[in-house]
Amino acid sequence: MRFGLTSPVVTLTPRGHGAWEESAGAPELAAIARAADRLGFHHLTCSEHVAIPEGVVATRGGRYWDPLATLGYLAAVTEKIRLATHVVVLPYHHPLEVVKRYGTLDRLAQGRLILGVGVGSLEEEFALLGVPFADRGPRYEDHLRALHAAWGRREPVYAGSHFRFSGFVIDPCATSEHPPLWLGGRSPRSLRRALEFADGWDPFHLAIDELRLLLARARDWPLWRERDERGEPCALIFSPDQVFDLTTAAGLAGQREQVERYQEIGTDVLSLRFRARSCAHLVEQLEIFAQEIAPAFEVGAA
Numbered sequence: 001m002r003f004g005l006t007s008p009v010v011t012l013t014p015r016g017h018g019a020w021e022e023s024a025g026a027p028e029l030a031a032i033a034r035a036a037d038r039l040g041f042h043h044l045t046c047s048e049h050v051a052i053p054e055g056v057v058a059t060r061g062g063r064y065w066d067p068l069a070t071l072g073y074l075a076a077v078t079e080k081i082r083l084a085t086h087v088v089v090l091p092y093h094h095p096l097e098v099v100k101r102y103g104t105l106d107r108l109a110q111g112r113l114i115l116g117v118g119v120g121s122l123e124e125e126f127a128l129l130g131v132p133f134a135d136r137g138p139r140y141e142d143h144l145r146a147l148h149a150a151w152g153r154r155e156p157v158y159a160g161s162h163f164r165f166s167g168f169v170i171d172p173c174a175t176s177e178h179p180p181l182w183l184g185g186r187s188p189r190s191l192r193r194a195l196e197f198a199d200g201w202d203p204f205h206l207a208i209d210e211l212r213l214l215l216a217r218a219r220d221w222p223l224w225r226e227r228d229e230r231g232e233p234c235a236l237i238f239s240p241d242q243v244f245d246l247t248t249a250a251g252l253a254g255q256r257e258q259v260e261r262y263q264e265i266g267t268d269v270l271s272l273r274f275r276a277r278s279c280a281h282l283v284e285q286l287e288i289f290a291q292e293i294a295p296a297f298e299v300g301a302a
Contacts, residue, residue, distance in 0.1 A: 001263060001297045003289070004043035004084065004271045005036050006239060008282060010065035011047050014058060016243060020278050028279040029070075030077045035283045039290040042269055043082035043114060046070045048089055053124040060122075068101055075109035083109055086202060086239075086271070087118035087184040091136045092129055095146035095163050096156070096170060103151065103174035111175045116202050117144070118184035138162065144181075144197040152177035182237055188214060195223040200235035200268070211238065212265050238262055239271040246274060246285040246292075256293050263297060 008017065009024045009032075020028075033044055046067035052060055071083040083105070088098065098115075106113035119140040120126065126133040142162040150156030150165075152174045157166040182202040183194040191214065194201035206214075215236070218224050227233055240258060245251040262270055272289070276282035 001259070001267055002042035002269045002299065003294055003297075004045065004082075004237075004269060005032075005041050005286070006086075006271045006273045007044045007046055007070075008032060008273075008276070010063075010070055011061060012063040013061040016061075016241075016273060018276050018278075018282075020276070024279060026073065029074070031279055032282060032286070033074045033078050033081070035286050037078040037081040039286055040294070041081055041286070041290070043084040043271070044071075044074055044078075045084045045086040045116075045271060046074075047086050048092075049122070049125065050092070051125060051128055053122060055124075056122065068105060071113075072105055072108060075105065075112065080112075082112045082114050082180075084114035084182070084202075085116045087116040087182075089120040090117045090143045091120050091126070091131055091139050093143075095143050095150055095158070096165060096168070098143075098147060099150045099156065099173065100170050103170070104172055106174040106176070106179055107172050111179070113174070114180045114182060115147075116182040116184060119190075141193065141197070144193070147181070148178075148197070151179070180235075182235070188218070191218055192221070192223060195221070195227060195234050198234065200237050202237040202239075202271075204239060205241065206238075208238075208240070208261055208265065215265055235268040236266055237269040237271065238267050240273075243273045243275045245276070246288045247281070251275075252288065252292060255289070259293060259297055 009021050009029045012021060036044060047064055048067050049064040052062050067085045074083055102113060102115055119136055123133045139162045142160040145160050146158045146163045149158040154171055154173055155169055181198040182200040183190060183198040184202050184204060186203045186206050191201050242258060244255040246255055274282055274285040276285060
């Protein structure tokens with residue numbers, strides 16, 4: 001396994017953030033990013049929402065920093081850690097917008113971008129942006145095909161069901177032709193799409209027992225077996241809802257047990273959150289995790 005960090009400060013979700021995050025900003029975020037980079041964490045995240053309907057703030061949270069600006073800033077203050085969008089809502093954008101903007105970010109980050117994408121679920125936000133909601137599934141799949149055709153290409157060409165382009169120059173484009181592409185969601189359909197279009201599946205709000213049952217069925221799907229036969233398995237990236245304070249013995253034991261449970265279901269990358277009283281307290285927990293837990297589970301561990 002590898003271990004990433006669900007970035008604090010940039011997203012405030014109910015029951016998932018500390019009070020100190022409400023007034024924190026760029027200095028605290030940079031300090032945490034530098035610590036995670038130094039300690040060998042796999043990635044940092046940032047989500048996308050343009051505007052949250054008031055009626056769902058209590059469940060979704062209301063703060064979402066823009067991922068392009070945020071990850072561009074973090075690219076400048078780190079050296080090795082990957083930068084993951086978790087997730088960009090593809091139907092909000094034209095494929096060439098994503099190719100140009102995040103391709104530029106990938107270039108600035110020297111190839112450290114992980115492009116996490118999703119289909120979107122907030123109908124009010126779609127309406128606000130003037131984007132059709134009803135056909136977002138087919139539009140999303142065509143967007144994914146268009147991304148594969150256009151990413152890293154200076155003169156991309158594509159003709160699909162919803163998008164067509166040729167005769168345009170995209171410069172700069174990404175440093176590589178294929179960055180890691182992770183698909184979000186929480187349904188069997190989202191996993192099927194990940195198996196068909198992406199490098200990894202990065203769902204949200206699924207308990208470990210739900211994941212275990214879904215993966216047990218999915219391993220019998222033809223798409224899963226075909227990828228295994230090609231030697232191109234779909235990476236499993238999970239984000240536990242449980243939050244621990246590792247500065248207590250109970251929290252440390254609980255976190256170790258949680259990681260073991262995710263290892264048992266075949267997790268490749270785990271995005272973690274820590275309950276902290278301050279920025280300094282969070283950095284302390286990153287250090288404890290890197291020293292006390294990660295070495296037993298990371299790729300190459302004895």
